[in-house]
Amino acid sequence: MASPEQFEERYGQHIKQKFPNINITYINQTDEQKLEQVIASGTQIDMYLSSAGELREDYVPANLALDLTALIEKHAVDISAIEPAYLEPVKIDGKVNLLPLSDNKFVMYYNKGIFDRFGVEYPKDGMTWDEALELSKKITRNEGGKQYIGLWMSPKHYLRVAQNSAGFVDPETNKATVNNDQWKFIFENVFYDFTRDPGVQKRATEDWLAHVDFNRDFIIGMYIYTSGWMQDAESSLAMDWDIAAVPTFKDMPGVNTQPNATYAGISALSKNQDAAMEVLKYLISEEYQTIMSKKGMITPLTTQSVRDVAFSDYPFASEKNIDALYYGKPAPSRVLTQFDEIVIEDAFDKDAVRQIAMGNLDVNTALRRAEENANKLIQEQLSQK
The missing domain is CATH 3.40.190.10 (Periplasmic binding protein-like II)
Known part of the structure; x- marks a missing residue:
């Protein structure tokens, strides 16, 4: 707070x-x-x-x-x-x-300098995730030993507000609910698609991606994060930054983050x-x-x-x-429970997202493992009460 x-x-x-x-x-x-x-x-x-x-x-x-x-x-x-x-x-x-x-709204920050350098058009409000992926591919490359990445985000922050309002835990049973089609949709269309490039996987394996890659080292073209950076833009952002709305899913036009x-x-x-x-x-x-x-x-x-x-x-x-x-309308809030952060922080952010980005796991295996891990951790917490 x-x-x-x-x-x-x-x-x-x-x-x-x-x-x-x-x-x-x-x-x-x-x-x-x-x-x-x-x-x-x-x-x-x-x-x-x-x-x-x-x-x-x-x-x-x-x-x-x-x-x-x-x-x-x-x-x-x-x-x-x-x-x-x-x-x-x-x-x-x-x-x-x-x-x-x-x-603290989510937006897609972008570095105009990187887009200008590679002659790529700037992102726009109302882009779909598919269109953002195409833009990302035009940026992603290794130049002079420097690995540029088209689009990334803070995974745990985005997972909390994903546009399809997928939940993490069943409030009735206190069991994780992530090995399902809703989360498969998010992982396939976001984390899997954006990390198929071998250069991105190599970088993720050697040094996990972070805020500084966008706002200090200037190797990420687009980065999804909260509007909080704008309040401290002089120290938090590149000189030639701008924002666009978070990409939307084509079956959910105009639906923003939660x-x-x-x-x-x-x-x-x-x-x-x-x-x-x-x-x-x-x-x-x-x-x-x-x-x-x-x-x-x-x-x-x-x-x-x-x-x-x-x-x-x-x-x-x-x-x-x-x-x-x-832009658009906020997505409906997911069903909230007191155990959501266990799934977000431990099962997803520290494991499933990273293993997919490194090229080590496919989406189905990552989600199955995430659900198993989350349920163990939830049970441990319940047994301490």
């Missing part, structure tokens, strides 16, 4: 200005100070920042999650301008437990729930969302005037394809 400095910049200063009578104390979760320890210390938590996944992993087990329906009604909070895709993943038994504050939002909730144990709801009402208002949109926080509102000022505090806003941030 946010560091104390980030919290103050994004939320604290604005809340204090709007509500001078409300005292805000931010507790940052660290390895030394986790949620359980904060609760055990007797500290009263009134509000909390969370992702949709953390709601189930941390706040539901700690009995802090609160159905906001009654408070939304009592305080006349208008949630009609919130893109519905952001509310679905934080519903439990049909009740909304969190409200979205911002999204929400990747930061939410706020109100603690079920709070004695200040009404005051907390007034703060939360402000944080989803057009007034606050407009301020933050200018600063590069991607709004969950469908309000066009708020979207139109995205990144306008940055000098590059008029020169870059900011519209890519709002």
Whole structure:
């Protein structure tokens, strides 16, 4: 979550200005100070920042999650301008437990210098994965001992938001559900297709691909990652960067990645729930969302005037394809469980994706192995409870 400095910049200063009578104390979760320890210390938590996944992993087990329906009604909070895709993943038994504050949208960054060097046309919004693969092939080559790669991404980040909304674990049985056609579709069309080049496989084997290959060493033409890099573009990106929307699947035109939002909730144990709801009402208002949109926080509102000022505090806003941030519609959220990260981090990111990219495993074998590995790890975690 946010560091104390980030919290103050994004939320604290604005809340204090709007509500001078409300005292805000931010507790940052660290390895030394986790949620359980904060609760055990007797500290009263009134509000909390969370992702949709953390709601189930941390706040539901700690009995802090609160159905906001009654408070939304009592305080006349208008949630009609919130893109519905952001509310679905934080519903439990049909009740909304969190409200979205911002999204860290996925985009496809590209390095114009590499495209110009090889005389390749720039990527465009609305490209299919097949078209992106063709562009990638035009870039991928070994020149002067330097291996250029057309397209890559942060696998674990993309896996969380894949456009076909494939889930990782059955919430009823706590069994991994990845050895199936949905994940086969993603692995075949993304990770397998983009790593058939022997040069890419050699590089993946010798030195696993990372952010720095795009934003420091400049050997990757296109890279799928979150909009967070844009907030720190001077140090995070090449001088001649731009963005396009994440490629879409041809059977799902206009379907973007799933929400990747930061939410706020109100603690079920709070004695200040009404005051907390007034703060939360402000944080989803057009007034606050407009301020933050200018600063590069991607709004969950469908309000066009708020979207139109995205990144306008940055000098590059008029020169870059900011519209890519709002291309199409967010994919529906997958079914979320408290064990998803075991599958994403351990079974997929550290094993299946790498073995495929290195040319060591075919997709069917990789998925079968991933499911077996994930189930062992889930059982180990369950046996410790």
